[in-house]
Amino acid sequence: MMTPSLPATHPAAADVLRGAGLRVTESRTAVFESLAARPHASADAVFADIEQKLPRTSRQSVYNALSDFTAAGLVRRIEPAGQPMRFELRVDDNHHHLICTGCGAVEDIDCAVGHAPCLTPATTHGYAISTAEVTYWGLCPSCAAEAA
Ligand SMILES: [Zn+2]
Ligand SMILES: [Zn+2]
Structure with missing residues (x-):
């Protein structure tokens, strides 16, 4: 494909x-x-x-x-x-997202290690782990300025 x-x-x-x-x-x-x-x-x-x-x-x-x-x-x-x-059309990597809790703006964050799964869990429970999706939440600069 x-x-x-x-x-x-x-x-x-x-x-x-x-x-x-x-x-x-x-x-x-x-x-x-x-x-x-x-x-x-x-x-x-x-x-x-x-x-x-x-x-x-x-x-x-x-x-x-x-x-x-x-x-x-x-x-x-x-x-x-x-x-x-x-x-989104960006499907060919394991990137994560940063989302504003104020206005919902979304930014791409590159995968920390460059491939899935980005994070190694403390225990896998015997699963073959394929991906880890990380969502970072916070206030974007304009929402932060408004809140200040
Ligand atoms: Zn915002
Ligand atoms: Zn994205």
Whole structure:
């Protein structure tokens, strides 16, 4: 399976979709391009973005595209506690996330060791551990300034 590279240099959406065995449609292309421009967007944010350009795109078709992309490994879904799911195209590494508890802003944090699982647990209970997802929580600079 083909995986997209980072958004800044991502190949044409249609090529990526085809490479993943997905039929190329106007709404799928729009969803992919929206995520390339806005990493860590929620489904609603993607829909709001696309609604401007393709007014006849339904919210459901955006949700469907995101779920197809996730199943095809084109998109990574992150589910921060108490927040809407976010989606991103950066799938080919084990990076973590830093999330603002004030405004919900999300930043990428590179994996501390460069590969999964980033953290070694004190005990594995006999499991073959494959990944460790770390979420850092804090206040972004503008929320921190407001709180001060
Ligand atoms: Zn903030
Ligand atoms: Zn990320």
